[in-house]
Amino acid sequence: MxxxxxxxxxxxxxxxxxxxxxxxxxxxxxxxxxxxxxxxxxxxxxxxxxxxxxxRRVNLSREMEILSHYSEALGKPGTSLAMTLLELCRGRI
Structure with missing residues (x-):
């Protein structure tokens, strides 16, 4: 090939x-x-x-900061990426 x-x-x-x-x-x-x-x-x-x-295991206000940061930097796909990172780092809630 x-x-x-x-x-x-x-x-x-x-x-x-x-x-x-x-x-x-x-x-x-x-x-x-x-x-x-x-x-x-x-x-x-x-x-x-x-x-x-x-x-608590999770700090939701901090997670919202992270979601906002990724969204501002990368747009809507950034939010999805941040959600995936948060899930990897803390597991599903």
Missing amino acids: TAIDVTGARTTEAADVITGARERIDALDDRIIGLIQERMAVSAVIQEARITSGG
């Missing part, structure tokens, strides 16, 4: 550009996944401290 077949490009030059860009995206995705895992660990520390002190 050629690079043209794999990328859907119609020229070798375009296939080379796409292949390089995909490698960059894969590297970015690996970094994003690592950052999400780090965020999950930090969130677990916060939840543990909150619960140990007698508080």
